[in-house]
Amino acid sequence: MLSFWEKDFFIEYDHIVVGSGIVGLSTAIALKEKEPQSRVLVLERGVFPTGASTKNAGFACFGSLSEIAADLQKLPDEEVFNLVKLRWEGLQLLRNRLGDDQIDYKNFGGYELLRELELVALDELDRINHLLYPLFEKTVYSIANHKIHEFGFPAKAVNTLVFNPFESQIHSGRMMKSLLSLASSKGVEVLTGAQVVAFEEHEQWVEIAISDGPTFKCRQLAFCTNAFSKWFFPKIDIEPGRGVVLVTKPVPGLKLKGTFHYDEGYYYFRNYEDRIIFGGGRNLDLETEKTTNFDINEVILKKLKADLRELILPGQTFEIDHVWSGIMAFGPNKKPILQKQTPRVSAGVRLGGMGVAIGSKIGSELAGLMLQ
Incomplete structure (x- = not known):
């Protein structure tokens, strides 16, 4: 009582x-x-x-080239522009409200790895840059293939690297x-x-x-x-969407710095100091991942580990430190x-x-x- x-x-x-x-x-x-x-x-x-x-991976981003290209297939140009504007203004509000130091905001830029089947996104590069220019007053997406070797990605797997100078990372906690x-x-x-x-x-x-x-x-x-x-x-x-995330132990001589996406943003990784935080793969098993259960999908985890070995840190020694999941929400569009x-x-x-x-x-x- x-x-x-x-x-x-x-x-x-x-x-x-x-x-x-x-x-x-x-x-x-x-x-x-x-x-x-x-x-x-x-x-x-x-x-x-x-x-x-x-539980997220701490990406201060508004969408990779292929993500926005995919959005343009479902929504008119004006609505896609307004979505990016909402994301960008939201990030600035977060920064202004809390301060960059308080959220450990770091602007290392963002990169998208395009493999052979994903190169079609480049057909939309000029259109998307033109669409977003009124918001940023600068070119958003550009080719940065010289970074493929610098970051240690296998050239036989990564055909093109697209750079976005506006993407950053934060400490979600x-x-x-x-x-x-x-x-x-x-x-x-x-x-x-x-x-x-x-x-x-x-x-x-x-x-x-x-x-x-x-x-x-x-x-x-x-x-x-x-x-x-x-x-x-x-x-x-609304459909729930579970996301698996892992973090490595410190990787000696880590070359990566920034936020990275591939496969239309379904996979994403970044450095946190000298560790890699890596998540995604929901599209491997979309129906199973439409859940509010926080279990780990072992099929997806196996794929994340394989991509770490073969794509992200090829030839480098690493250990997984921790694995977790978070629950997002999706609909017919963004x-x-x-x-x-x-x-x-x-x-x-x-x-x-x-x-x-x-x-x-x-x-x-x-x-x-x-x-x-």
Whole structure:
């Protein structure tokens, strides 16, 4: 039974956000920036954010050449431009809000490895550079084949290397710690171990039931639950996508520095100091990976290890230090879902594996939507 004090001060809020990942915390921060006197609570079912915010590989990127070329096959030029703009502005908001030092932001540039079957992406290089020029006022993608030997990639496997000077890397753990600290400094309350099991909307408020806990009340409720959103909105157009990630032990004389993609972005690797963080391969077994289970797909892990040996670190000795997985959310295209589900319940979800890039911006826009 709740005490008088708990009922008086711990139950009712102006705004409640479900999910303490990058979108959830960014939404809560934006709400406090727009309404400093409001009471804002974030509910998180785990000890750490459950999906991918603390489980991603730390890429501050907005899409490789072949990714954007693939997007252009599904969306008009204007919508693809707006997607890249959203990602770029989101990255700048994240940097400005937290500071580069706090997120260990490093601009080493990004590279895409094109094998023989992927060279068709080069047909779109000039078109995509022209499309993105108004945003960056510089050429985004250029050929950097001289780096193939410098990085130690086998020339028989990598036909072309495409360079992007705007891609960078961050420390995802430091980013989330900094977001949490900023939220706390603004008066946002965060409650972990709080599994939302149901909500009910009334004319003036929303009630939120917690597993083995009290029922909270608020004026506006936001779901930032990404791949787990079907639990609350069964008809929402979202498919979960599990991603396997590994990190090596320090590699003596590591030549690689930067962020790297291949196979339309389905594979991605980067250096972290003198280690390699490498993830992806979801397209090897798409149906199995449409899951919110955090197990490791051994078929994909085997492929990642083989690519480390044969493509990324050929002829070099390395050991795997740790393997984990994160859960992303996808749809028929890369456009996120940002909308009110009912007058008092909103959602900012389906980030398409671009949470680091768009999470801050989606949070700010979601906060504005809630306050309309």
